[in-house]
Amino acid sequence: MARNTAVLVLGGGSTGCGIARDLARRGLEVTLVERGNLTGGTTGRMHGLLHSGGRYAVSDQASATECIEENEILRDIAGHCVEMTDGLFVQRPEDPDEYFRKKLDGCRECNIPAEVLSGREAREVEPYLASDVKRAIKVPDGAVDPFRLCVANALDAEKHGARIETHAEVVDLLREGDDIYGVEVRHDSGPGKRVHSSAGTTEEITADYVVNATGAWAGQIGEMANLEVAVRPSKGVMTIMNVRQVDTVINRCRPKGDADIVVPHETTAILGTTDEEVDDPDDYPEENWEVDMMIDTLSELLPILEESRTIRSFWGVRPLYEPPGTGTQDPTDITRDFFLLDHADRDGVAGMSTIVGGKFTTYRAMAEEISDHVCDKLGVRATCDTADAALPGSENLAVLKDAMDDFGLRSPVARRSKQRLGSRSADVLETDDPNPVICNCEGVTRAEIQDAISQSGSDLNAVRIRTRASMGNCQGGFCCQQMACELHPEYDEETTRAALDELFQERWKGERHALWGEQLSQAMLNYSLHATTMNRDGDPASADERVAYDAFDGGPGGDR
């Protein structure tokens, strides 16, 4: 029977997009389905650390070695998604000397460049470090934009013929006997790019091989075909500060513990995290003690955090997995390694493999290994080139640095736009039309918003993850209305209104965890702007009943 596609990848996170890109570049026909936006699961909910491997240098040296290798590869192939900040493992007086020594030895054993700094030297690098910090180990950690990286993988996959369907939730696995041959998906709208208020359809997509790359949701997918995948979702909180208190990744140098990392990310710094197992990756408590713990514990390293402004907090769910019978109690101790479960070998059900575990920094290596497995299954002989082929946006970064073309934009808007777009800058920003700034906090112009809309339809959250628009201090209070205007006239007024409401609500969701001090004032300002000035909460276009206009003031003329 003819199948719709050779390979069907479930899940649009870093793993799924990495696999789709890898296989598409090897010449395979690939379809990827994702129930929300790309990165909507765990990928978009991480702290943005590009691991040097230092974090695993004591506990898991295989992972550490793999991290430093992939770290170096991503700097080459995804330069426009990566900022090499370096990282410090910082020891406080109460942190054990022995562990510090083990960390240093471990880094050297794994070929992670590591250098010891005295407390004074460390404070010269990061002046906000606490005055009693004892010493630190400097490693090549970095910051990575998971949205940009994931979208770039998807773009490249599409460029090589892949079909990427977002907002397409898998509602059933198609299984005949002991053979899985596809899925049924429910499109939120379409198929195709998401358009609000346009009805969706269900679709059966058949494939020669299915890759379940849904991470923390892999168990739910497995259940649809009576396959047990005992993924152990574990939540972690991340709290975003309004500025970069540090320009270097700051790790606490102690065996393990919550709230032990600060990652500088674009204009912000992200505090992380916790590690707590949850039953349902879609429904778990988000609690204020978790946010308080980030601020209070990390203030031991960076006292300024106690008084600083946070703009939102978010939670992510790790797709932890360990083979049946391992029996680790504390999720912190579960390996971060990934597992490829071939259901043919494991359950006697052919046609599908599931990937669980793993970490963002090594997504490419995971994708390569899984793609090798898929090729093997399909009898395809093609080599992987993803370690050498630059992602869209990173093809020619040296040229970009030399070129002083600012596309008529002033800095910092020009600088920041080019950092985001990399070698796509000219394609996106060169325009004869006026190109005003839409998001002032993040310096995003109309041209960049339009480029994102052309990729993603009327979904403004998809525009947000591509551009960072509405992710700054005002959390969209000032710009989400303008972002919505950019949808018109391609999308009609009703669609635009629905898209605006959705973005505004999404922004509010994370902001709720930062509501004190300056950010509570900001929230009140946003609320006033949208309710008092625009009356969006009383919008007669959304009311059940028509307003009796003639009962109201008809104007001072009185003759109409």
Place this chain on the structure above:
Amino acid sequence: MAIEDDVLVIGGGLAGATAALSAAERDATVRLVSYKQSTLRHASGLIDVLGYMPTGVDEVNDGDDGGDGSGTETPLVDPFEAIPSLPEGHPYERVGLETVREALLFFDSIAGDAYAGEHTDANALVPTHGGTVKPTARYPATTAAGIASDPRDALLVGFETLPDFDAPLASAHLQAAEVPFESRGITLSFPGIRRSDAKITRYAHILERDESVDTGAGDGPARAALAHAIGTELEDESRVGLPAVLGDEHADTVRRDLEERLGIDVFEVPMGPPSLPGIRLEELLYDALEEAGVRVTTGVPVVDYEPVDGANGSDTIERIDHVVVDRNGQQVPYSAQQYVLATGGLVGKGVRSDRDRVFEPIFDCHVAHSADRYDWFVDDAFGDHPFAQFGLSVDRELRPLEESDGEEADDIEFSNLRAAGAILGGFDAAAEKSASGVSLATGYAAGSRAGQEASE
């Protein structure tokens, strides 16, 4: 020698300015001190009084079924008819309906021709830059021809470099709101604007000064160029709406000039911050303050106060002797008989918060709030947020009250302190559309009481 006045008003927004003006009417010497730019500059310049009833209060004058909590309610036609039904503790309930009316008359006398709406008790529905309509009691004269109940067809004009007002979209939105007229939106380039990142005040200056601009056919005055560009697009609409950039101090002249050239009415659509109608209102108020002889000290924060000695006994109410103003690090005392606190709400920083509490920073007046900050909000972005109601509880003379023990009548914090405007609690100004009206009514009431007592 200490700086001494009869009445000291702290805060320079709508409430503070109104309080100072009404105190000055009572022949008191009045000083107004303000710190940062007032939130008037963020505001649309509309003077709303009451557009919707608070959640849970039965409506009195529409008989609509909007009270079921689902969907969007329809706006109140007559705010004055609705005010007596407001719950106890609402600022309007505190001052009473007659004071609200007096305060509006007082505003009308200050604003003169610059504002309209006094000819009727009914709310006006003014189109917003997002394409909705907003109920308001008074509106700048520059927006008068745009009112949504006016059946004349309208052309909305946006500019390609001003992304917050998309005229075709706003127009489609008004049609979805079923306004009683046809509207059409077009997008033009603004004469004289070459850069996409020009500030909104630049647009206003070009029209205010009628600068010479490149019209495409040689240089010419900006207003003529704009009128020409609109004129060529005009069909049979009898009014034209533009974003609120029609000049700053002489908005009236700019508008009339465009009207003469086009032969039809021209109106402004109020915009978000920075807002020219808000800035114009601020200028109007500060001109009035100067005329009324109010001494205005700007750019300095009030950081502390000293009570009158010996008034600290258990059964005596504390009295403020003077407040302490920070002038470049110098602590300078300012004293007065009576004080009005109009430092704003969360936005104006008259009410502040940290992870554990919500407080009023100068006098530490009591602000009611839950100890758990996760009770300060609800999950719906436009839900009934407790934080939107954070502020001071006051008695009927607008004197801040201490924390209530629930039994006795509440005690006032200070015998000579009144509060006005957004610093007051117990109402959601954004949901009700009552921010300006409450500032006017409570500013007027606090100022006249303070002025009267100080000059007695």
